[in-house]
Amino acid sequence: MTSQELRAAIQAVLAGKPVAIQQNASMGCSIKWKPGNEPE
Structure with a gap:
């Protein structure tokens, strides 16, 4: 996960x-x- 993906996830939550x-x-x-x- 990139820092941009993490930021987007936090903002969504x-x-x-x-x-x-x-x-x-x-x-x-x-x-x-x-x-x-389990993940697929």
């Missing part, structure tokens, strides 16, 4: 709007996802 950027699965780490919340 503050305005009560949905965040347009989709979350991608991290590569090379051991993040565990709750069943049903």
